[in-house]
Amino acid sequence: MTDRHTPNSITAFRKRYFPGAGAREWNDWRWQMRHRVRDAKGLERLFSLTEDEQAALQGLNGAMPLGITPYYAALISRDDTRDPLRKAMIPRLGERHALPGEQADPLGEQAHSPVPGLVHTYPDKVLFLVTDLCASYCRYCTRSRIVGKGTLPTARQQWEQAIEYIRNRPEIRDVLISGGDPLILSDARLEWLLTRLRDIPHVEMLRIGTKIPAVLPQRITPDLARMLKRFHPLYVSIHFTHPSELTKASARACSRLADAGIPLGSQTVLLAGINDDLATMRDLMHGLLNMRVKPYYLHQCDPVSGTSHFRTPIEKGVSIIRGLHGHTTGYAVPAYMLDAAGGGGKVPINPDYIKRREGNVWILSNYRGLEYRYAESVDRPTNA
Numbered sequence: 001m002t003d004r005h006t007p008n009s010i011t012a013f014r015k016r017y018f019p020g021a022g023a024r025e026w027n028d029w030r031w032q033m034r035h036r037v038r039d040a041k042g043l044e045r046l047f048s049l050t051e052d053e054q055a056a057l058q059g060l061n062g063a064m065p066l067g068i069t070p071y072y073a074a075l076i077s078r079d080d081t082r083d084p085l086r087k088a089m090i091p092r093l094g095e096r097h098a099l100p101g102e103q104a105d106p107l108g109e110q111a112h113s114p115v116p117g118l119v120h121t122y123p124d125k126v127l128f129l130v131t132d133l134c135a136s137y138c139r140y141c142t143r144s145r146i147v148g149k150g151t152l153p154t155a156r157q158q159w160e161q162a163i164e165y166i167r168n169r170p171e172i173r174d175v176l177i178s179g180g181d182p183l184i185l186s187d188a189r190l191e192w193l194l195t196r197l198r199d200i201p202h203v204e205m206l207r208i209g210t211k212i213p214a215v216l217p218q219r220i221t222p223d224l225a226r227m228l229k230r231f232h233p234l235y236v237s238i239h240f241t242h243p244s245e246l247t248k249a250s251a252r253a254c255s256r257l258a259d260a261g262i263p264l265g266s267q268t269v270l271l272a273g274i275n276d277d278l279a280t281m282r283d284l285m286h287g288l289l290n291m292r293v294k295p296y297y298l299h300q301c302d303p304v305s306g307t308s309h310f311r312t313p314i315e316k317g318v319s320i321i322r323g324l325h326g327h328t329t330g331y332a333v334p335a336y337m338l339d340a341a342g343g344g345g346k347v348p349i350n351p352d353y354i355k356r357r358e359g360n361v362w363i364l365s366n367y368r369g370l371e372y373r374y375a376e377s378v379d380r381p382t383n384a
């Protein structure tokens, strides 16, 4: 856990910038939602903006919306323009420049959407986008084409079509509820949705993908945890970006979910100048394990229009995974994934420890780069 953001520095931020709010308001997730930073004026009040940031904020209309919860804003340095969370949340001019090869929808989700809000590219699992709203908007979002735009079906009767699709396909045993951020929905709407999905006999596991424990941990109330607990096996994948997000508040949120018996995994996007070095990534993975979150995926940043300033060479990710594997517990090593263009699915691009093969002998390398040989038995018992 970082001590940069002790509850005291967050409290000092609240008293300075939100003097009308007591601890009670601050810890109320709906208050946090209502007081989000939504425009240039709001940002200027909290941060000294660079020229680049100011220019990027002009005429943001049409692009991804701006939104930062007061809690998350408190984690961002006021003056340090290299602050990693700042780069993730405050627009820079780079997002105006779409490079050749970039696309609004690089994963071809739209093309693989049999009914609105549902993406079906793998045989036995579906991605169910239930809202396009988030508590805070990450500038590198893979779904920047839809977040905050109000185009996804989000009313209950609009969800029926997707539920019906799942009900009619017995091969679907895994439903990943995502968005936007599904935990932005009220307890009642989430409960309705989970009940309907649990009702389908062939749906074995339910999953929720969210960034809420990092950007709005106040949302993880005891009531929410108690409600979610009734829908096991339910997994939650949490989008974490940087060790600065690992505060006491986010630890408490994860703890409430873990205590409800929910297995927690993390998903992190590899981002240039934000988390693309071994020390930062190691701190993040260790910090997550301390919060009972198992690092699940490290994602290569997708070629979404206007995100070139966030992307790193693939070699960077491979070397980070190399620096983790063997050097620390295997629990701290996520799988490094690249999402193939146009709905090809996730491709693992972990480092290669197989050097070569000589007949039945495999020449392998360990984490220190030393060579080892493993001979497969050639004469397998035929009647075993």
Ligand SMILES: *Cc1c(COP(=O)(O)O)cnc(C)c1O
Binding pocket: 119, 120, 121, 122, 125, 126, 127, 176, 346
């Ligand atoms: C990532 C993704 C999933 C979930 O994949 P897992 O590897 O099982 O976590 C499901 N559907 C789509 C379309 C996805 O992009």
Ligand code: SF4
Binding pocket: 133, 134, 136, 137, 138, 139, 140, 141, 142, 143, 144, 147, 179, 180, 181, 210, 211, 239
């Ligand atoms: S929380 Fe997820 S869906 Fe929302 S803006 Fe960030 S990456 Fe996109």
